[in-house]
Amino acid sequence: MKLLLAGATGLVGSHALRLALADPAIERVIAPTRRALPPHPKLDAPQIDWDALPPDAPWWRVDAVVCALGTTMRAAGSREAFRKVDFDYPLALAQAAYRAGARTYALNSALGADAGSRVFYNRVKGELEQALAGVGFDSLTYVRPGLIGGERAQSRPGEAAASAVLRTLGPLLPRRWRINPAPHIAQALLDAALRAQPGVHAVGSERLV
Template sequence: MKLLLAGASGLVGGHVLRLALADPAVERVTAPTRRPLPPHPKLDAPLLDWNALPTDAPWWRADAAVCALGTTMRAAGSRAAFRKVDYDYPLAFAQAARRGGVRAYALNSALGADAGSMFFYNRVKGELEAALAGIGFESLTYVRPGLIEGEREQPRPGEVVATKVLRIAAPLLPQRWRLNPAPRIAQALLQAALRAEPGVHAVGSERLV
């Protein structure tokens, strides 16, 4: 199995990378990134500019792909910048991967993803899911976590506060509203890519607790 991974330098993507490198079923991981990753015998980490993807690169030829790209409105600074990272880049990655022969694609989406949502964040996530469905993957999985639990290199103040509140309230909350640990999300993404079950699938936040 040759795996493509987008977002390997992030919280969830980093966990996907570690799981994939340790999995004997994965022969090679190609993780295009904007900054260098620690070397590993099974890892190819080409540096790239997401605004100018090398769509003819030989490393696009793979069996499956996982996309864990994403940001926040606060980090992006504007709706246009957010959409570029959470819609344009993942879509371009998926299109190039499909041209390279990738059959299975797993996306780290979000709870509430809905192309018709009145909330911009959820709408962008839903629009991306809809666009991916038209690319032609034999296996397509949307993993939809709620609030992600894990240590980020650059902490997000809002998430830190919300995480503390949800930890306290967890026994009173339905499973779908509880914290989703980053390793559990990563496991779901990698499993979906490796199993490559035909059709379109969604993994809800209640399955990521």
């Protein structure tokens, strides 16, 4: 298998990259990024501008796509900037890879993703899921974590505070509201890409504890 991984420098994406490079079922990993990645014999890491994706690059020709792109409202700075990273880029990635022959796509989405939600974050995630369903993939999986556990390169004070509360209350909470460790999410994304089960599937947060 040749796998295209987007978001390889992020928390979940970096775990997905490590798992993919170690998996003997994956022959090649294509990880387009804005900044360079450490070299690896199985890795191609073209440096790109997400606002100007090369439509005919040979590295689009892959079997499956894992998308772990994402930001926060605080980091993005505006609704428009957030939507660009969490909707426009993942959809453009899907469309380009599909045109080149990819038929499997796994998305790191979110608990509460709902195109009809009054919450902007959840609405954007839900709208992306709907848009991806229209691309035409044979196998499409939405992995929907709640609060993601792990050490980020960039501080997210809100997440840190919520994590501290959930770590304390975790055993008392329903599984879907507990912290989802980043490696568990990454493994679910990779499993979806490798298994490529026909149809549209969702992996809930209760399965990522």
